[in-house]
Amino acid sequence: MPAVSETGTTPGDGSVAVLARSLLDTASIPRASGQRLRVAPAHALTGEQLAAVQELTDRVASALGLPGVDVVPEPGPLTASEVAVSRRLALRTPGAVADGAPERAAERALAAFPGPAVVLPARDGTPLRCWSAGPEDAPAVAVVSACGMPVGLAAKWMAALSPEYRVVTWESRGLFAGDDGKGLGPLPDHTLDAQSEDVLAVLDGFGIARAHVLGLCGGAVLALAAAARSDRITSMSLWHGDWELGDDTPKTTHQRDIESLLTRVARGRPQAAAMHRLMSRPSTLEGLRPDIAHYLIHPYATAELLHRYGLLNGVIMATDCRRLLTAPQPALVVTSGRDTTAHPAGSTYVARHLPRAGLRTLPEGDHLTAFDAGAGLVALARGFLRTVTVPHRRGA
Incomplete structure (x- = not known):
């Protein structure tokens, strides 16, 4: 992917920064379950777009030290907790991501208020x-x-x-x-x-x-x-x-x-x-x-x-x-x-x-x-x- 700067911090805007914060905010459920959750994107994605979302989400989750999620093409059949997490993540097609951006976004999310436990x-x-x-x-x-x-x-x-x-x-x-x-x-x-x-x-x-x-x-x-x-x-x-x-x-x-x-x-x-x-x-x-x-x-x-x-x-x-x-x-x-x-x-x-x-x-x-x-x-x-x-x- 071409190197560009990180932009956008609106919830669900597809930015790496928002994705990192959202994954951390919903982390209690996958941590407790010990397995990857299925999550649906905020709107329909092509196969290529779905793969790009999955790749970026995996990179950010890994940088956060969290279990990854499996991005599925459609909302059903998901459990109530998976739907709640899906809505919070509001995954959508990412734009171009700068080299090292997932790792930097994860570091900032971990340091943000209220900080690590x-x-x-x-x-x-x-x-x-x-x-x-x-x-x-x-x-x-x-x-x-x-x-x-x-x-x-x-x-x-x-x-x-x-x-x-x-x-x-x-x-x-x-x-x-x-x-x-x-x-x-x-x-x-x-x-x-x-x-x-x-x-x-x-x-x-x-x-x-x-x-x-x-x-x-x-x-x-x-x-x-x-x-x-x-x-x-x-x-x-x-x-x-x-x-x-x-x-x-x-x-x-x-x-x-x-x-x-x-x-x-x-x-x-x-x-x-x-x-x-x-x-x-x-x-x-x-x-x-x-x-x-x-x-x-x-x-x-x-x-x-x-x-x-x-x-x-x-x-x-x-x-x-x-x-x-x-x-x-x-x-x-x-x-x-x-x-x-x-x-x-x-x-x-x-x-x-x-x-x-x-x-x-x-x-x-x-x-x-x-x-x-x-x-x-x-x-x-x-x-x-x-x-x-x-x-x-x-x-x-």
Whole structure:
């Protein structure tokens, strides 16, 4: 191919830079499955064009250290996770590619925010894929994302808060494979105690003594559980929490359906495999936001992931949180009347019963917009953080 400069960075524009970022953004699924995914291009390609796309994709994936993908001529028959990845990659005919461009694009993608994972041990030795951003001497914020979600779903919160705070986050134990190509490691413990201790283990690994915890969805349950067990958690903000509160609050249809699904797949791998065959249909993607579907589908991508997700998130959704509502730290509880995923009445109850909590019920936004870290949400988070964190850095 003739040597030309790299141009274009619009998603799906066929540039090498965008391809590298997209492959890295969807890497959790092929890493965990241990095999090449089939992906369809964004539009019909001739045989020659298909070969060129495959060659370039293979080169970029190899430079990223990722399993390659098999580019197929038509969208079907693909699984739901393959369709989600296909949509994110939006492969199209590449233009002329400069010598060394795939390798340079891969290097830049790997270095881009939030950067490569740091693998830290949980207290039972389980490896945790972790990230840190922001000044090391600033007050710390631990972002506790929803169970089973890749780091990309929390990256906007990291980017928004890291100019003022040291922000750390991690991916759920046992649901994400490392970069060594060995697939998923063991899952020795899936209890709520183990998962909430991971909050403290991440702080240990980064040398952080005390932190605010920002919990999203089921991550709000883990944040609260960590605060109830340790005064190293100095304050918390709990966003659109997915709470189990017995008969004291209602649940949405979504909460009831997911809890039933998780109970079923947690019973054993045969049950998970049977359910996975049903959930692999592309119709599973209906109702999922296309821009983040490749994150949301991760814990459903393989039968083994689905079984482990049933164990981990099943415990989060089934634990009666009323016993945790003695946590004395100052707390901000946020929900929206438009949240049809996690019933806002749960957050209202939690705010009413925590000793030092305030409630904000927003007029706009649904469950998933909490992950978008929009300007209004970030301003709310920063305003609360400034009231509960040390206003100066250590040593200043």
